[in-house]
Structure formats: structure tokens, C-alpha cells
Amino acid sequence: MTVLAGASSRVRRVPPGPPRSATPRLLRQLFTDRLALMSSTASVYGDVARIAIGPKALYLVNGPDAAKHVLADNHANYHKGIGLVEAKKVIGDGLLTSEGELWRRQRALIQPAFQHKRIAAQAGAVAQEAGGLVARLREHIGAGPVEMTREMTGLTLGVLGRTLLDSDLGDLESIGHAFEAVQDQAMFEAVTLSMVPAWLPLPRQSRFRRARAELRNVVDDLIEAGVRRARQDGGPEAGADVLSSLIDSAGGQRGGLRDELTTLLLAGHETTASTLSWALHLLDRHPGVARRLRAEAVDVLGDRLPEFADLRRLTYTGMVVQEVLRLYPPVWLLPRVALADDEIGGYHVPAGADVVVCPYTMHRHPGHWQDPGRFDPERFAPDRPVTRPRYAYMPFGGGPRFCVGSNLGTMEAVFTIAVLMRDLRLTGVPGRRVVAEPMLSLRVRGGLPMTVHPAS
Template sequence: MSAVGDRPRRTGRGAVPPGPPPWAAPALYRRLVADRLTLLTRATARYGDAVRMTIGPKAIYLFNHPDHAKHVLADHSGDYRKGIGLTEARRVIGDGLLTSHGEVWRQQRTTIQPLFQNKRLALLDSVIADEAGRLVERLRAHAGGGPVDVSKEMTGLALGVLGRTLLDADLEEHSSLGHAFEGVQDQAMFEMVTLAMVPLWLPLPLHLRFRRARGELHRIVDRLVAGRRRDPTDGNDLLSRLIASTGLADGGRTGHSADGEARDRLRGELITVLLAGHETTASTLSWAFHLLDRHPEVRERVRAEAISVLGDRPPVYQDLHRLTYTTMVLEEVMRLYPPVWALTRVAEREDEVGGYRVPAGADVLISPYTLHRHPAYWREPDRFRPERFAPEASADRPRYAYIPFGAGPRFCVGNHLGMMEATFVLAMVTRDLRLTGLPGRRAVPEPMLSLRVRGGLPMTVSLTSRR
């Protein structure tokens, strides 16, 4: 490429970040569609911690330094709103906690936050352990037989935990949820790469599949809401709180227009909770079992710790502080394969990040996937080494060099629940079973709304001894 695109250029306020020249836009767009992770990785490797890429009508500002992440996500979070990908996803999943901003987001966060307090999570340990035990038994049934799709099993597990811990509902009877979310995610990513310029009314196969998926999700959440109205709880579950927050707890108000808006909002919030609440944990656990298979010495340490701490019993909340190596393994899994691989924002007003000018309205991208591989903060960044999260190894690491749950006010509200769930599952499954990948099959990351394993993760199951 010409040096025209390589050098920063000075303006009145800060420099314009270096990046590919304008005539590289078609190649960048093809990479955005086909291989988004490689696009980001190559951009930071060539141009450094600040990159400006012109793709179609958009100029994307990619920042890849801990100080940049702190500036955009935390210190100046009020100057930015949700950006590319999530903005387009609003057409798909509605206005839930993932896509909303401003006062709507603050109200939603206030409604949800109390359900994730540690004192409440401590009371859910038996529910999570029970779901993990049921997963172990489902996998055990495949021992010595053909492969099982571990990603699909982790999705079922995560939905089961989500239903029982947050919604006080059994999601097993809604077996179409996983398939419906596939159609929604495919559409959301299509909206992102086409910049939402393709009308949804066009009868494209993808659009038809999406409309069927969205209709199924609406039917499921409507049934959940109707069931809760028929059978109220004490009001301390998320489903009841969301119903109450929309003003529909008693069946609706008098204005049909207002009722319709409230139902749309409730649908959007529930769909977002269902999607975000299971997808990130399922993808993290899938990558964890893949990496344990590739690194048997790590798997044996996890297994030995589980036997030492748990013995034959299920885990309890207090065990989280004892399963230290298992926690380090999960932290390293999320470093290499962060469940949320891109955090997108739009600048509400002109800003300066790391000495670079960001115009008002610019699309800004912080990618945990590239930040977690920054060679200045991670030695041998592509290597799987859980020991890097030992206290003595991570003491001097910048806080914002590792952001698997985001940062700032939009820090993932369910991070503690997700970590407890993943820790329990990894310990219990590894204690009792060995999952082995199929020879010759590669696990390829697929950056959708979360960073999942493309095409699933088929593995065979064998039994292990607890001695």
C-alpha cells in the first residue's frame, strides 16, 4: 500500500490515525464480510494502536490500547453511544439492554441490576450445580458412542440455568429457542456488514428465515409473559420485574398504542436477556473444552483441582474461591476467545483519543480480541497459558488490557453469574468425563454477536475416574 494511507496526518485537534488508503475500501469490505477477525488483527499489526479504515460510507476508528479502552468505555462513556452492529441489531432484536442507550438503558439497568447481587447469586449455587449435573448425565449417556455437539449442549445448559436462575421458568419446553436465535444472529450480522441498507421486506432466503425466527421468539416470550401473569411469583425474578417495569403487570393499560409500545419493549428486553444471557456462557464453555482437549496437561490440573476441592459432591458458592486454577483457565479462555469480540460506539461529539481526533458521528471500535493479544501486555499472546492469570503474574498488567466483560457503565451485569456457571460446569464435567475433538477437525472462531465456534464442536465422550 502507498505511504499515503500509512502516516498520521495533523488536523486542528489531534492527528488522523494511520490506515489503509481510500482505494483499499473494496478489499476491506470483502474482509469485513468474510473474515472480520483477520481484518482487525492485520490492521493493528500494520498500523499500530490507532487505525482509521474507510469501508463504504463509514470511517471506522479502531483503537487498540488499554488507555484508549479506558477513555472510550469508562472515562468518557457519556460521549459515546452504541455503534455499528448493535445499532443495526435493533431492527432485529429490538430495544433491549444490549442495544438501548440513554435514559431507556439506565431504566433497564436499574430494573435488572438487583438480580445480580452476590448475596442473591450465593443462593443460586444449588440450581446451577443441578443443571451442571444434568449436563454431565446427558454427556455420560454418549460415552463410548458417536460424537456429540458440545456447543449445542452448552447452549442447552446455559438456557436451562438462565430460565431457572433469572426467569423462574423452565425453558426446556421451548426447544426451538436455540434455532430461532441462529436465524436472528445471522440477520444481525447481515445488517452489520450491509450497514442496514437492504430492506427487510425483500423476500431473500435470509430475510424469510429471520422473519420466521423472530416470529418464534415473539411467540415464546409472549407465552412466558402470559404464563407469569397466570401464575405470579414473589416478583423477585427478572421476568416479573420486566413485566412490572413496562406497566403491563395487570394485563395492560387503556391506550392501545401505549400497550403496543410496552409489549414491543418487553419483547425486546426479554429477547435480549435470553440471547445475551446464554450465548456468551455457551461460547466460553465451548472454547474451554476445545482448549482443554488441545492441552491435556491443563485438563489434568483442572481435573485434579476438582477432585481435591469437590470430591464426589456438587460445588457450592464458597468453592469459587477454592477452584483457583479452574478460574485462571476460564480467564485465559476469554482472553483468547472473548465472548464479546467487538465493542462498538458512535462519538456523540468530537473527541480526542490517544492524541488522535475522533469526529462527531464517527464509528469507534474497541476489540477485546485484538487488545487481548497486544504483544506489549501479553507475552506469547497466541499461546494458551492459564498461569498468566496468577496474582503474581497479573499484578502489573494495565486494568484495561483485559476486558472480556466490557468496561465502564456498560460492564456486563451478569459477569459473576456467568463465571460461577462456567466454573461449576468446567470443574464437574472435567472431573467425571473426557471430551475429545474429532481428528482433523479445526475449531474456527465465528464472530457473530458472540465469538462462537463455527459449525459447532463435535467431540466424543469417555469416562474418567475420580481417583
């Protein structure tokens, strides 16, 4: 640990971290294995660490108290940071990236769509999309592997369109591919410190520009369709969906409306699709858990689709979802920038510093989780006392910027897994390694091909 003497002669403790001589290794990990970089740093240097890489220094937050300080107690001192800043080139100043008064207005506008009664009313649409997924997968029984990440993306886009946008997104598979290109470029710019110009005719940059144009066309088409519906229904206030509310609030200004819709498309499908993909992989690896989950689904649902009241009755399925979110939180990193000098966990953090709160390492912290690498849904049994700090588990973030769609996403995951496991059995391709790819979300690298079998 290093100490600095400030202007007031007060000693400032600098967080521990890898030595400068480790820079080549750190750079390599930053490009090729960011999870290993965060995990090894947290394991060796503790709850607050400083990773110096070239001209940059990342302040890694891996402790619940330190995370609470950044995300809740002193959240006003921290704006969105590395990765999300680069993503602004596509999603603009939407709810995910905006700050201050603009963010507060956006949050207040979209919050009503996620109230309890609205979520309950959307349960039927979510269940129908899950049932449609099962019907599509049945057609592949006895055939070759199905790319399940793509199927999960189609499902979550279908749910998003029906529940929030009053639009059919089921045939817009290109949205998922476009956002992959956006995430790839955003992460590339983050790790290269934006030193490679986006206008260069490199394959990655060209793919990004095509994706940006495609997303803009999709969003503009959604806006036009929403405006036409509003006129037919007698005005924007007649619509109960988020799109109608956004059009009403935009007052003819398309720039902010486009940003909000692009953000909603990204955040509304990507995180849940990732969670469902990891759930299918883990259930394939743990057949005992899958059998118990299937038995619960049969007992609670019989042969019908789930209803909102079933959400609390599918207890074990909910436990499975929580454990999947622990091991593979879709938002694996929460990047921030310090606006002013601060102290985190007793260590000095200067103004302008890049601070990253890491749910991925937090959820595997040996001080708060027993055998943290093991998949064990029993950790979340309702009758098991919770002794861990609140911020030791934060799959949806924390503080004022806690994910507004967490309840809808959880219901979507629980219903989909219950129906899938009741009706089908999915197995991975033998010999294929399933590897995590930490981009803006924690994805399965290269997709998740699985073979479809009858449940019995």
C-alpha cells in the first residue's frame, strides 16, 4: 500500500494493487480475460484495489460496504463510466447513460410501467411467449442442436414488444446481432482508451457502423408505428404502453425519444436473454436440480401456462434464478467516474478516477458466500437466514439506479424456465466448452447450442 501526503498534510492511503511490472500481463487480461483480471485482483488485494494499466488506473470495488458507498451513500459523486460512455455513440442519453435531472425525468416517466399491478397484468403475455418458445423448440426434437442464445433473444424481444412497446419484435432477430456489434465496439473502445478511430475501415468498425444504422432504422420504424397508433386511438394519452408515454413526453423531439427506445431495446432484452442462457447451461450440468425444478413445475402448473399468482408458488424455480444471477450476473460490472475526491473503504480515490463495482467478484466473495463457485440454489431457500450484507448480492445494481425492470425480468426468467423444464429436456453439445464473455453484459461466448429432447 502507498500513502500520499495531501495539501493539508493529511495522509491519503492509496489502495493496494498489482505492481507496474505487471502491466503487460494486465493489458493482456484486459483484452482477453477481463473476468480473470477482476477475480485475481480481488482475491489478492481485497475489497478495494487499484489496477494501474498504462496511463489509466481502475479502482476495483469488491466489498459490499464499499459498493454501498459508491452506489447509494455517495452516489451523487459518481457518473456512469468506462464502457457505457463509449456506448453513448449508439444509445445516446437514454436511461442507462444519462445523468442528473435528465435521468430523474426519464426514470419518473418509465417507472409507472414497472409498477406491481402493471407487472401482474403482463404475466399472461410473458407466459404466452414462453409457451410459443416451447412450441418452436418441439419442432427440433430429434434434429440437430438449436442455438439457444438466439432463441432466448427472440423470446425476450417478443416479451419486450408485447409488454412495453405494443409492437411485434418477434421477427426482428437483427436487433440482437446489431447490439452484439455495438457491445463489441464499446468494449473495444474502452480497453483501447478510444485511441483507435471509429472511422477506420476495419472490420469491427464497419460492423459497428452498419449496426448503428440498422438500429436507428428499427427505432424510427417503431416511433412511426407508435405515432400512427396514437392518432388512430385519439392521442398519445390513450396508450398504456411505454412507447405511447415516451412519444407523449417527447413533444415532437425525436432525438431524446430515439435514445430512450434504443436503451429500452438493449436493456429490455439483453440481460434476461443472458440469464436464461446461463440457466439452461447450469441446469444441463446439474441434472438433480433440473429434476426437482421439473417436478415443481408439474406440481404447480399441471399442463397450463403460468399465471401471476404462480410466481410465489414456483419457489424452487425462483431460487434457481437467484443462484444463476449470483454466478453469472448479466450486469457483471458497474462502471463509474468520480466527480470529486472521495474515500472508499479507507482509501483515497481522486477526482476523475474510473471506479468499477464488480458484482461478478462480489457474488463469489469467500467472506460472504460458502463455497462460492458451487451452483447451489439452496442458498436462497426462504427459510434460510440471510446473514450476508445487502450489497453482497446485487444482480440488479443498487442505490437510486437500481434496475427499474428487475421484477419483469425475474418473472420472465421464472416463467420461461418453469415451462421449458416441464415440457422439454435440453442438453449441451458434448465436448463444447461454455465460456463467459464479459461485454456490457455477461454473455455466453459464441452462443449456446443445445439438443432438444422430450421431458420424459
